[in-house]
Amino acid sequence: MSTRSREDVVEAAGRLFASRGFHGTSMRDLGEELGLLGSSLYSHVDSKEQLLVEIIQRGAGMFQEHADRVAGGDVPPSEKVADLVRGHVSIITSNQDLSATFLNEARFLPDESRAAIVEMRDRYEATFREVIASGIADGSFREQNPALASIMVLSVLNALTRWYRPSGRQSADEIGEAMVAFVMGGLV
Amino acid sequence: MSTRSREDVVEAAGRLFASRGFHGTSMRDLGEELGLLGSSLYSHVDSKEQLLVEIIQRGAGMFQEHADRVAGGDVPPSEKVADLVRGHVSIITSNQDLSATFLNEARFLPDESRAAIVEMRDRYEATFREVIASGIADGSFREQNPALASIMVLSVLNALTRWYRPSGRQSADEIGEAMVAFVMGGLV
DNA sequence: CCCAAACGAACGATCGTTCGTTTGCTCTCA
C-alpha cells in the first residue's frame, strides 16, 4: 500500500467537508476515505480545525486573486462584470469542493481565522459592488442599488456549488456564458 | 418559571439549526436556548431527527403551497414569474429560520423523509421552469434553456437566507421588487 | 391531589486527539 501526502489529506477533507459538512465529518470518516485510521491523519495534520482553515484560506485566496486581476484591468465596467462572472464560474467549476467548503463552512472557523476570511469575502464583494457602481455611473447599467445588485449577482454565481456537476448537460463555459447573459440583462 | 410548549421547541430548533447547522447543534444547546436541560426536551419531542424532519417539512410545505397557488392563476407567464419571485421573497423574509434550515440542512434528513422532501423541491423548481418555458414560448422571454434559467432565478431568491436581516436598510418589499426587476431583466 | 413538565444521573456510542509501537521504504557502506 502506497503512502499518502499531506495534500491528499487536504483534498479529501475538502471533498468530505463539502458534501457532509464540517461537523458532519469525523476524523475517522476522513481516514476511511483515504484508507487510513483516523489517528493516522495526525502524521500529516495538526488538527481538524487546521484542515478547515487551510481549505477555506485556499478558497478565499483563489477568489481574491481573480478579483484583483480583473479590477486592475483597463476595460469598461460592463466588460469587467462579464469577466468577473466568467472567472468566478471557472473557479467554482474547476475547484468545486474547495469552493463549496469556503462558501458553506466558513461560519465554523475558529474566531481568529474567521475574521480574516470575512474581510477577504467583504473585499471580494466590494470589488463587484464598485464595478457595478461604475457601470451605473457611466450609464451602462440602469439606476439601482449597487450593494443589492452585487449580492444578487454573487447569489447566482455561488449557487453553482450546490448544483454544478461536471457530468451535467452543459459545459462550464456554456454555463458561464448563460450567467453572463442573465446577469447583464438583470443589471441593464 | 413558566412552561414551554412543543411549538417553542420547534421554533428554537429552527433558529439554532439555521445558525449553527444541524450537526453543530446539540440537544443540550437547544435546551439551554430555552432555559432547560437537554433531557427535558424529550417531554416535547421524540428525537433530534424528528425536529429536523418537522422543520423541513413545514418549510417545504410553505413553498409548495405558494407555487401551486401562483401556477393555478390565470395571468400571463411573465406576471407569474413576478408573483413567484414576490411570494418566495415574502416566505423567506418572514420565516427566515425555517427557510434557512429547509434550504441548507435537508441533506442531513434520514433517508425515508429526504426522498419526499427532494420530490417537493423538484416539483417547486419544475413550476418555475414551466412558467419560464411558457414565457419563452409566448415571446415574453428570449430563447434560452428554461432549466438553467429557473436555477438562476431560484439562486437569487434562496441566497436571501444567507444575508437578509429584518433590521437591514431595505424592507422585504423593496428587496422583492428589486429581485423582480433583476430577474425579469435577466430573462428577457 | 394530580399530572404534565422539568430535573439530573447515567447509559453506550462516538468525538478529537495522544502516544508508544510496528511497518516498510531509502540510504549507506562493507
Add this chain to the structure above:
DNA sequence: TGAGAGCAAACGAACGATCGTTCGTTTGGG
C-alpha cells in the same frame, strides 16, 4: 550485492469530553 540503520507513515489502544437518549424522581400550577 546485501545487511542494517534511520525515519516517516500508519497502526491501535486509550484518554477525557461530549453526543443523543433513557428513566426514576421532583416540582409546581390547575
